[in-house]
Amino acid sequence: MTSTIPATARTSPARALICRGCGAEYPLIAQHACYECFGPLEVGYDAAALARVTRAEIEAGPANIWRYAPLLPTGQDPSARVTLDPGLTPLVAAPRLGAEFGIDAPLWIKDDSANPTHSFKDRVVSVALTAARGLGFTRFACASTGNLANSVAAHAARAGVPSVVFIPADLESGKVVTTAVYGGELVAVDGSYDDVNRLCGELVETDEFEDTAFVNVNVRPYYAEGSKTLGYEVAEQLGWRIPEQVVIPMASGELLTKVDKAFTELVEIGLAEAPAGGWRVFGAQSAGCNPIATALHAGTDVITPVRPTGIAKSLNIGDPAAGAYALEAVRRTGGWMDFADDDEIRDAIRRLARTTGVFAETAGGVTVAVLAKLVASGRLDPARETVVYNTGEGLKTLDAVAGVVGPTHRVRPSLRAAREAGLLG
Amino acid sequence: MTSTIPATARTSPARALICRGCGAEYPLIAQHACYECFGPLEVGYDAAALARVTRAEIEAGPANIWRYAPLLPTGQDPSARVTLDPGLTPLVAAPRLGAEFGIDAPLWIKDDSANPTHSFKDRVVSVALTAARGLGFTRFACASTGNLANSVAAHAARAGVPSVVFIPADLESGKVVTTAVYGGELVAVDGSYDDVNRLCGELVETDEFEDTAFVNVNVRPYYAEGSKTLGYEVAEQLGWRIPEQVVIPMASGELLTKVDKAFTELVEIGLAEAPAGGWRVFGAQSAGCNPIATALHAGTDVITPVRPTGIAKSLNIGDPAAGAYALEAVRRTGGWMDFADDDEIRDAIRRLARTTGVFAETAGGVTVAVLAKLVASGRLDPARETVVYNTGEGLKTLDAVAGVVGPTHRVRPSLRAAREAGLLG
Numbered sequence: 013m014t015s016t017i018p019a020t021a022r023t024s025p026a027r028a029l030i031c032r033g034c035g036a037e038y039p040l041i042a043q044h045a046c047y048e049c050f051g052p053l054e055v056g057y058d059a060a061a062l063a064r065v066t067r068a069e070i071e072a073g074p075a076n077i078w079r080y081a082p083l084l085p086t087g088q089d090p091s092a093r094v095t096l097d098p099g100l101t102p103l104v105a106a107p108r109l110g111a112e113f114g115i116d117a118p119l120w121i122k123d124d125s126a127n128p129t130h131s132f133k134d135r136v137v138s139v140a141l142t143a144a145r146g147l148g149f150t151r152f153a154c155a156s157t158g159n160l161a162n163s164v165a166a167h168a169a170r171a172g173v174p175s176v177v178f179i180p181a182d183l184e185s186g187k188v189v190t191t192a193v194y195g196g197e198l199v200a201v202d203g204s205y206d207d208v209n210r211l212c213g214e215l216v217e218t219d220e221f222e223d224t225a226f227v228n229v230n231v232r233p234y235y236a237e238g239s240k241t242l243g244y245e246v247a248e249q250l251g252w253r254i255p256e257q258v259v260i261p262m263a264s265g266e267l268l269t270k271v272d273k274a275f276t277e278l279v280e281i282g283l284a285e286a287p288a289g290g291w292r293v294f295g296a297q298s299a300g301c302n303p304i305a306t307a308l309h310a311g312t313d314v315i316t317p318v319r320p321t322g323i324a325k326s327l328n329i330g331d332p333a334a335g336a337y338a339l340e341a342v343r344r345t346g347g348w349m350d351f352a353d354d355d356e357i358r359d360a361i362r363r364l365a366r367t368t369g370v371f372a373e374t375a376g377g378v379t380v381a382v383l384a385k386l387v388a389s390g391r392l393d394p395a396r397e398t399v400v401y402n403t404g405e406g407l408k409t410l411d412a413v414a415g416v417v418g419p420t421h422r423v424r425p426s427l428r429a430a431r432e433a434g435l436l437g
Numbered sequence: 438m439t440s441t442i443p444a445t446a447r448t449s450p451a452r453a454l455i456c457r458g459c460g461a462e463y464p465l466i467a468q469h470a471c472y473e474c475f476g477p478l479e480v481g482y483d484a485a486a487l488a489r490v491t492r493a494e495i496e497a498g499p500a501n502i503w504r505y506a507p508l509l510p511t512g513q514d515p516s517a518r519v520t521l522d523p524g525l526t527p528l529v530a531a532p533r534l535g536a537e538f539g540i541d542a543p544l545w546i547k548d549d550s551a552n553p554t555h556s557f558k559d560r561v562v563s564v565a566l567t568a569a570r571g572l573g574f575t576r577f578a579c580a581s582t583g584n585l586a587n588s589v590a591a592h593a594a595r596a597g598v599p600s601v602v603f604i605p606a607d608l609e610s611g612k613v614v615t616t617a618v619y620g621g622e623l624v625a626v627d628g629s630y631d632d633v634n635r636l637c638g639e640l641v642e643t644d645e646f647e648d649t650a651f652v653n654v655n656v657r658p659y660y661a662e663g664s665k666t667l668g669y670e671v672a673e674q675l676g677w678r679i680p681e682q683v684v685i686p687m688a689s690g691e692l693l694t695k696v697d698k699a700f701t702e703l704v705e706i707g708l709a710e711a712p713a714g715g716w717r718v719f720g721a722q723s724a725g726c727n728p729i730a731t732a733l734h735a736g737t738d739v740i741t742p743v744r745p746t747g748i749a750k751s752l753n754i755g756d757p758a759a760g761a762y763a764l765e766a767v768r769r770t771g772g773w774m775d776f777a778d779d780d781e782i783r784d785a786i787r788r789l790a791r792t793t794g795v796f797a798e799t800a801g802g803v804t805v806a807v808l809a810k811l812v813a814s815g816r817l818d819p820a821r822e823t824v825v826y827n828t829g830e831g832l833k834t835l836d837a838v839a840g841v842v843g844p845t846h847r848v849r850p851s852l853r854a855a856r857e858a859g860l861l862g
Contacts, residue, residue, distance in 0.1 A: 075500050075525070096794055100500070102522065102553075108597055128527075128551065128794070130832070170794030172533055176860070181847060189835050192842035195791030199860065200844035207850035214852050220861040366620030369521055369553070369595030407555070407832040410614050417617035419625035422606060425632035427639050435601070435624065436645040 025061035026085035029053040029233050032337065040085065042147050042225070044232040052333065053233045055085045063281045067252060070244075070283075075100045077135055077241040083277065085237050086143040094141035094152075094171045096163075098134035099241055101126040103249040103399070108367040113384050115394040120255070122246055122401045123370050129166050129190075130405035131159035131326075131373070132242060132267070137167050137227055139238035144225030151176065151224040155212040157205050158187045159326055159404055164227055165194035176224070178208045186408070205328075236334075239267045243274025246399050247284040254279065256287045256396035259294040259386065261379045261403055262349070263327040265304055265338030268295050271401075272341040287397075293341050294392060295349035296382035298324035298357065298374075304335040305349035308342065315339075323354045323412045324374040326404060348391040352381030360384070361406065361413055371406030379403075450486035451510035454478040454658050457762065465510065467572050467650065469657040477758065478658045480510045488706045492677060495669075495708075500525045502560055502666040508702065510662050511568040519566035519577075519596045521588075523559035524666055526551040528674040528824070533792040538809050540819040545680070547671055547826045548795050554591045554615075555830035556584035556751075556798070557667060557692070562592050562652055564663035569650030576601065576649040580637040582630050583612045584751055584829055589652055590619035601649070603633050611833070630753075661759075664692045668699025671824050672709040679704065681712045681821035684719040684811065686804045686828055687774070688752040690729055690763030693720050696826075697766040712822075718766050719817060720774035721807035723749035723782065723799075729760040730774035733767065740764075748779045748837045749799040751829060773816035777806030783841055785809070786831065796831030804828075 029038040033051020044053055065082040073079030077099030081087045087095070102123045110119035124132040137160070141152055154164045155178045168175030175196035179188065180203060192198050201208045215221045216229050225231045247254055254275045260268040272293050278284035297305045300322020307315045315335040320328035332338070342349055352360065357374055360381035365371045372380070383400050386392035406413075423429040430436055454463040458476020469478055490507040498504030502524030506512045512520070527548045535544035552559040562585070566577055579589045580603045593600030600621035604613065605628060617623050626633045640646045641654050650656045672679055679700045685693040697718050703709035722730045725747025732740045740760040745753035757763070767774055777785065782799055785806035790796045797805070808825050811817035831838070848854040855861055 097527065104595075126551070126553065129796075130555075166790075166794040166796070168794075169791055170529075172792075179844070181844075185839055186835050188844065189839050189842055190796065190832060192844065193787060193790045193796055193831065193838055194794065195787065197846065197860075198844045199846040199848060199855075199858075201848055201850050203850040211848075211850045211852070211855065215855060215860075218852070218861060362618060362620065365591075365618040366594055367597075369591040369593075369619065371554075371591070371615065371618055405832070406618065407615060407830070410611050413618055414610055414614050417614055419604070419606075419613065419617065419623045421622065421624040423624060423626055423636075425626050425628040425636045427636070427643070430624075430636065430640060433624075435622075435640070436643060 023088045024085055025057045025082060026055050027058045028056045030056040042230045044230060055233050055237050062277060065281060065283065067283055070248065077138060077238070080241050080244045083240065083244065084139060085234050086139060086146055092142065092146060093138070094145050094167055094173070095138040096128035096134055096167055096170055098127040098138055100245060103246060104368055104370060106368045109364060112363060112367065113387050113394070115387060115398065117395050118397045120399045121364070121368055121370055122242065122399055124242065124401065124403050125370070125372065125405035129159070129162045130408065131163065132239070132403040133159045133163040135241050136235045136238035137163040140227040140231045140235035141167050141171070141225065143234035144231045147225070147231070149223060149225035153177065153212070153224050153226045154228055155205070155208045155226070157183060157325060158408065160228065161187070161191040165191045165196050168196050169194040178212055180205055180208055236266050236270060239270035240274040242267065242401065243271040244278065247275065247278050252284045254284055254286050254291045255399045257292045257294065257392055257398040259296055259379055259383050259392070259398065259400045261327055261375045261401060262295045262297050262304055262338055263329045263332065265295070265332045265334035267403070268293060269334055269337045269341050272345065291345060292347040293345045294347045294382070294386055295338055295342055296379040297349065297351040298322045298327055298378050299351045299353040300324065301328045301330060302351040303330065304332055304338055305351045307335070308339055308349045313339065323409070324357060324378050326373065326375045327378060348386060350382045350385045350389070352378050352385065356381040358413055358416055362417065365406070370402060372402045373404035373406055373409040374412050375404050376402035377412070448513045449510055450482045450507060451480050452483045453481045455481040467574070467655045469655060480658050480662050487702060490706060490708065492708055495673065502563060502663070505666050505669045508665065508669065509564060510659050511564060511571055517567065517571060518563070519570050519592055519598070520563040521553035521559055521592055521595055523552040523563055525670060528671060529793055529795060531793045534789060537788060537792065538812050538819070540812060540823065542820050543822045545824045546789070546793055546795055547667065547824055549667065549826065549828050550795070550797065550830035554584070554587040555833065556588065557664070557828040558584045558588040560666050561660045561663035562588040565652040565656045565660035566592050566596070566650065568659035569656045572650070572656070574648060574650035578602065578637070578649050578651045579653055580630070580633045580651070582608060582750060583833065585653065586612070586616040590616045590621050593621050594619040603637055605630050605633055661691050661695060664695035665699040667692065667826065668696040669703065672700065672703050677709045679709055679711050679716045680824045682717045682719065682817055682823040684721055684804055684808050684817070684823065684825045686752055686800045686826060687720045687722050687729055687763055688754045688757065690720070690757045690759035692828070693718060694759050694762040694766050697770065716770060717772040718770045719772045719807070719811055720763055720767055721804040722774065722776040723747045723752055723803050724776045724778040725749065726753045726755060727776040728755065729757055729763055730776045732760070733764055733774045738764065748834070749782060749803045751798065751800045752803060773811060775807045775810045775814070777803050777810065781806040783838055786838055787842065789827070790831070795827060797827045798829035798831055798834040799837050800829050801827035802837070
């Protein structure tokens with residue numbers, strides 16, 4: 013699998029894979045780490061190609077992530093896409109949530125639960141698998157504990173391509189069902205998520221898996237670029253303006269860095285205006301898995317891995333691959349990071365639902381809870397426009413709030429009973 | 438609550454409420470049954486106003502149901518809407534599902550699980566509550582066992598309006614959570630869904646509930662019109678063509694009649710082309726609740742109420758209010774109805790997921806299973822273009838398939854174990 017992106021996608025603005033560590037360059041192949049320094053590879057673009065992209069070209073595109081194909085490494089040819097057509101999810105005004113937190117300026121929720129499998133993972137999987145098919149892979153795979161598994165299995169089903177998804181054997185039944193229903197191979201591994209990941213890292217090197225794209229391993233550089241669309245969309249939805257402040261959940265930390273990269277690109281090529289003082293990027297973790305925020309608070313570059321705990325399972329990456337880059341982006345833009353415990357997460361899920369009608373998964377609760385903390389600590393300016401990213405759907409983590417919400421009244425089916433229960437004033 | 442639609446929405450094409458039974462006309466007030474004959478009221482339009490609507494006007498509108506505001510009774514003023522902006526959900530090509538059933542012509546899934554609370558109810562609730570606010574109501578309510586409860590509670594939360602939702606006390610915990618999280622009043626009633634409905638019918642007549650719009654009771658005529666958007670969208674997504682065949686799930690039967698009404702309107706006002714031989718409307722029920730299909734099969738107009746059973750709970754209306762009108766539409770267009778049992782529903786959910794990447798709730802399983810039966814019995818022509826409506830999300834009815842899907846392999850986390858399990862060929 014060493015072919016480059018094929019001629020049918022020749023209008024891709026991608027130029028090379030570039031090592032984030034030493035700057036070494038590689039062709040656009042299936043590779044995720046540098047042979048020189050073992051640093052992670054990232055897609056680099058032809059600046060002239062990006063500079064030719066216009067707002068009109070994007071606005072004339074489809075109502076999904078592919079409107080940004082001129083800024084992505086792959087997917088320029090619609091017939092070659094492997095996709096559920098995610099994206100262009102709602103940017104929801106949240107004035108009553110803002111009021112509860114003392115935020116006067118406009119507050120927005122970017123609600124990515126509206127994607128086809130109800131998480132932002134559909135964005136990265138669509139880009140990864142489109143790249144993978146272009147590179148000649150004929151089977152799709154991932155290691156996951158939930159959202160990514162759903163998305164890969166659904167994408168493979170839509171495309172009619174075989175898939176093999178690896179999960180820890182003790183995963184909740186609901187998450188098993190939402191992947192197994194798509195009919196691909198589903199491998200339950202007796203071990204932790206780290207064990208599953210390690211096994212996938214070994215399998216990807218075998219001859220038998222030479223035909224298989226692991227979305228977050230051998231095609232990871234393309235996968236990661238999909239997250240840029242969460243930056244592009246917010247800017248376009250605000251009328252081609254970058255918001256002054258964004259609050260973003262962190263697992264590997266990659267999403268945060270890619271939203272920042274998207275903003276940087278848009279400003280560089282003249283598609284969007286930066287706010288007068290620049291934008292500030294804020295990161296959110298849970299108290300049960302806060303290695304990046306802890307490093308920031310300690311003023312160090314050294315991220316000490318943790319063994320994750322707590323209800324925000326979709327953010328539970330104890331050894332975050334892009335943590336150092338997230339730290340860099342937050343420090344460079346004058347942002348901050350914080351973390352929230354399980355009770356704060358549950359409370360934030362309810363506040364968000366009550367004030368906006370958006371029912372978020374635990375990761376969204378983390379982000380809203382951290383928003384409140386950032387205002388309280390003075391790190392986030394309540395007089396500046398802020399966008400908060402909700403990356404997933406409450407239906408997938410019902411257990412998180414099942415114990416704390418329920419009926420407000422219980423009555424027999426009669427007017428008298430309703431009156432006695434106080435329903436008639 | 439007898440005020441008519443206010444002046445701010447004067448561009449509404451709605452003219453009157455008209456009795457479906459005797460044709461008596463009423464102003465656009467909060468009323469759902471005829472004083473003369475007790476027949477159901479339906480919104481009637483000013484034909485000249487509808488005739489002025491153009492494709493360009495619709496195509497320039499927002500990417501949601503409100504692009505069709507010129508054809509709806511309310512919502513012309515964006516600032517007066519009570520809405521989560523549902524609609525413009527994907528029309529997914531399903532060639533591999535078609536091949537499994539021997540369908541050669543194009544087959545499409547209209548996937549309404551993509552709405553904000555993941556069912557088609559967001560469409561009807563947005564129209565009902567926008568009308569309700571225009572009519573002066575200050576509280577929103579419904580009786581429901583699931584999707585409608587979620588949608589009303591979420592809409593009220595977004596709008597910052599109090600809500601009170603009535604549910605049977607023995608409802609599944611998951612459905613309670615997905616309504617309670619939005620923070621409105623949630624009344625658990627010790628009784629069946631019919632008991633809950635009856636109680637709401639009594640409450641709506643009390644002075645204490647004079648300020649309260651029950652979406653499917655006192656503002657039902659407006660509520661029902663929201664379903665027309667599922668017809669408009671399919672026609673627009675097909676390039677302003679009416680499909681030759683549509684298969685639609687039936688609970689009250691109202692959705693089927695409104696899709697047919699939407700097609701009729703579009704052809705009458707010249708916005709869409711009808712197929713050469715007209716369109717044919719097919720209705721789907723479950724074997725556990727099939728009163729409309731049973732009447733059709735028996736060749737009678739008399740719909741005998743049933744006590745619903747089976748897993749397709751969102752379709753379990755034993756005494757369907759619009760059943761007679763559904764029969765009329767199916768007979769007039771040369772369609773048919775059929776029903777599927779629980780095993781067939783489960784199998785259809787899996788087939789749909791495996792071949793399209795769409796994970797449907799049980800109602801979607803009913804519709805796909807009935808599609809297969811209609812082809813097998815020769816009632817539906819496999820050589821004609823067909824659209825199948827999926828009205829809800831598989832995440833809400835996980836239990837339906839939890840027993841029949843699961844991991845395909847189980848291994849220890851080692852290459853050797855993977856090889857022994859056959860994963861390496």
